Amino acid sequence: MSDKSHDPNQMTGAAMIVRALIDHGVTDIFGYPGGAVLPIYDEIFQQSEVQHILVRHEQGAGHAAEGYARSTGKPGVALVTSGPGATNMVTPLTDALMDSIPLVCISGQVPTHLIGNDAFQECDTVGITRPCTKHNWLVRDVNDLAKVLHEAFYVATTGRPGPVLVDVPKDVQFATGTYHPPRKSDVHRSYAPRVKGDATQIRKAVALLANAKRPVIYSGGGVINSGPEATKLLRELVEVTGFPITSTLMGLGAYPASGKNWLGMLGMHGTYEANMSMHDCDVMLCVGARFDDRITGRVDAFSPGSKKIHIDIDPSSINKNIRVDVPIIGDCGNILGDILQVFKAEAKKPDIKAWWQQIAQWRARNSLYFKKSNDVILPQHAIQSLFEATRGRDTYITTEVGQHQMWAAQFYGFEEPHRWMTSGGLGTMGYGLPAAVGVQVAHPDSLVIDIAGDASVQMTMQEMSTAVQYELPIKIFILNNQYMGMVRQWQQLLHGNRLSHSYSEAMPDFVKLAEAYGGVGFQVHKPGDLDGAIQEMISVKRPVLFDCRVASLENCFPMIPSGKAHNEMLLPEQANDEATAKAFAGGKALV
Amino acid sequence: MNQPASAYFIEERHDPNETHTLAVLVQNEPGVLARVIGLFSGRGYNIESLTVSETEAQKHLSRITIVTTGTPMVIAQIKNQLDRMIPVYQVVDMTQTRRSIERELAMVKVRGQGEHRVEALRLADAFRARVIDATTESFVFEITGNTDKINQYIDLMRPLGLVEVSRTGVAAIGRGPEGM
Structure with missing residues (x-):
């Protein structure tokens, strides 16, 4: 003893x-x-x-x-x-x-x-x-x-x-x-995740890539999870091959949004050029993504003419939604390294000029177009302004779930991995505010912004108190349209504009709420005041609730309607006429 | 193409279903069976038969035999989903290897008198079922075989006074000298 x-x-x-x-x-x-x-x-x-x-x-x-x-x-x-x-x-x-x-x-x-x-x-x-x-x-x-x-x-x-x-x-x-x-x-002896990719499969993949006429790289959160080396290798692969690259919501930042091969995000609210490239490609390289239903659109019409290479560490992701031709199981950093090595040794940059010309035509459709207004702040405009104001700064962005999340993904350009925290798979409203608390704890001197919606943010608002207690100067940037915007959008487009319980009748005064918690509140209505207020928000070294009043009935476009394929996207200019007119007819009484 | 208004892409799949027998070798620890069953119910897979017992006590290994149905893509998913569970060592598709033997044991209680009783005994003999309990008006038979044989035997007992059936579910093992 x-x-x-x-x-x-x-x-x-x-x-x-x-x-x-x-x-x-x-x-x-x-x-x-x-x-x-x-x-x-x-x-x-x-x-x-x-x-x-x-x-x-x-x-x-x-x-x-x-x-x-x-x-x-x-x-x-x-x-x-x-x-x-x-x-x-x-x-x-x-x-x-x-x-x-x-x-x-x-x-x-x-x-x-x-x-x-x-x-x-x-x-x-x-x-x-x-x-x-x-x-x-x-x-x-x-x-x-x-x-x-x-x-x-x-x-x-x-x-x-x-x-x-x-x-x-x-x-x-x-x-x-x-x-x-x-x-x-x-550790359980039964637990041994595979890291290294199969060499034969890697050779098959390189052969496809080297002979591609219309290739596209589709990357996901797995690249970011794999670590900084995977990001570096992904960027190198894009450089070496000259291929266009798109990414899932989870994968934003692995390839920089300012990079010349960047197509923007793909999927339900992805860009026209990203989705069209996915649909028309002849070789698809999926790295660390899982062909989620928000990505694929109609499964039986998904990228019909392509050979698909799928790199994933989880064998159960392979052939779950989409049948692929060359599955490679292992860590994507490791496998990207091997692919690069073989490609550099045995292949040369394919000539895909014609493909890039085609992509340029899709790009010219300007699928993220929106019409700025001098009277009312458009949510897309608010995010652009926020992006411009924080560009080049040490910034981390979190989001809640809904329209604001999609607009953030579309209009905020991520240059590095680990800078974008959003609830992708589960779609958890209320994720962003507490996530911002966690990010700020890890990075006390960085600028941490939660791009929020007025409905989501109220689900976990109590964590403002945590932020105040630990002097975490998180910025909660609320795109306040008084609706559960994405719910309202679906009701408008799919349920005869019957806006069943998607309007918040009793919105709190976010400025007073911020003050009640011991934080700082801002409220902005006019587009002209936006930039100044954002600058002020950034300079405040305390938790902030920023109530950005935006157009209440703006819809998130482009969009793949339900049951449709990638090449059947609804673009903003098509959606605006009939669909929004319908929205105003039913919605006016509410606002 | 009559797509109802939905945030999901509703699609019907028409691939034909297949029946597969899977042998799953797991660490015998609390909750392991619940994990396996939970995977099936949570992801909407079928369980037609389930048999589980510890097979190597010293190594704390249990063997779970599952008979399931699904399209080839679903069967592949089931195997992958099982395989990635932490306490799962190995998943073998006994149907795919096509060199396996499947057996089930059933205890069948039959009540009757006179000609029915004689007929039940006669059929038992033909099916190599054993009498393991008897009264003047009943028998309990023990029968071993593949699922079809047992189903057939039970069907034959029905008009002869079938009272109750208890079945173990399918156990499977590969032919030849090699282990799993």
Whole structure:
């Protein structure tokens, strides 16, 4: 016994959790205390290596951890209590699973002997979170805790990244056991994600690329997840081949928006040139994207004449929605490196002048056109102004979900990866504000802006209080049209303009709200005041709610209507006449 | 082309369904079966039969045999989705290899007297079913075979006084000297 009491690796479960965080290089965590995690909070209190950010709702902790992870490439960590603490994490966990964000959530659980008794604040956390995590664990023995925690970090950050959850009963937090630092054997032997691509497949891919007449590169969030090397290699591949490149919502920034081969984002609200290139191409190189339904449009009419190469670390992404010709399973950085090597050694830049001429014609359609007004701020204009004002600055952008998100993706030019945090797969309204909190914690001196909608931002508004408490000068730039804009747009286009419950009757005064939280509020109505107000917002070193009043019935175009293919896009000039007239007919009474 | 107004692209697929038997080797740990079943229910895949038991106690390995149906693309998805689960070691499509044996065991309770009773025993003999329990008015038969054979036997017992059936579900193993 006396030997053991001097063993520095003998400690309580709660102490192990903090020690494991430190051993994995975690400096900031987001959480909310409660009965079942008090021993862990007691340990946090007695140390200074891990900073804890107290949120106002566990969902905020999860999204903040996501923002932190996406802007740094490191795992985000959240700490929540049992029962409601855990159930409030379900949305961020699902969000992180859909968007492949490395997240480690530690949840408290009622003591082991009470599990299954419907104890106070008990819920089946591992049962509830099983389908919304990459993996989860319930730790019943303190001597398993170190191994599980190390495995949790490993699983979250390797292969296709994702959220994990470790549920720790309160008696396990109190119990003393043996801790060990991370080691290889902590991981399931059954878990071995493939990193290196198959050489034969890579040769097949290069042969297709080298002989392409109408190629397109379609990149996704996987490139960003793979790390800075993948981004570098992707840019080099574009340079070496001279191919046009488009990207998913998740992949923005991997190739710079100012780059000459950039087609803009693709998909439902992507540019005409990106979608037409996808439809008419003869060789498609998909890197780290998953042929999501917002991307493909009508599946049976998706890029009918092309040979498709698909690079993905997750074999289950292959042939899920679209049948591909050359699947390559592995890490996209690794595989892009191999492709480049073979291409440079054996192929030369294909002549695709005619293809670029065709693309130039599509580009000339100017699919992101909108008509500026002197009386009312157009939301697209607001984002352009914001982009111009922040260009060249050290800026991070988060968004909520809806029209503003699509406009942000269309009109804000991202030059670097990790600068764009948005809820892509799950489409979580309320993501952006807490995500901005997380980004600002990771980058205290950078400019962090949440491009928000008036409806989304009210879902997690309480995190303004967190921002004020930790002096995080996040800027919440609200495109306020008083509607749930995307819902209204769909109702207009698809449901006879019956605007069922998509109008916010009682909008709060965002300026007063900001002040009530201890932040700063702005309100702008006139296009002429916009640039000045944005400059002022940037110079304020406190949390800001910026109420940008925009045209209330503006629609987000271009758009692939439902059931249509990439080459059947609705462009702004086609949409404006009949469709918007219809909108005004029904909508006037409301505004 | 009669697309209802929707934010999703609603599409019907007409590829024919196939039935496949999958053998899944997993780490035997709490919740592992729930993970596998949850994958099927969560993603809308079918389970026609499911058999699970620990097969190598020292290594904590369990073997799950699942009979499922779906289009070839869905079957491929199921295999990939299973394979990427953390505690899953290996997924083998026993149908695709075409060199596997499938067996099921059923216990069949039949109640009757006179000619029915004699006929039940006669059929049991023809199907190589064993009597494992008997009273003056009932039998419990044990029968082993592939799913079709058991279905056929149960159908024959129905008019002879079938009371109850308990089946194990399908277990499968590859032919030849090689392991999985």
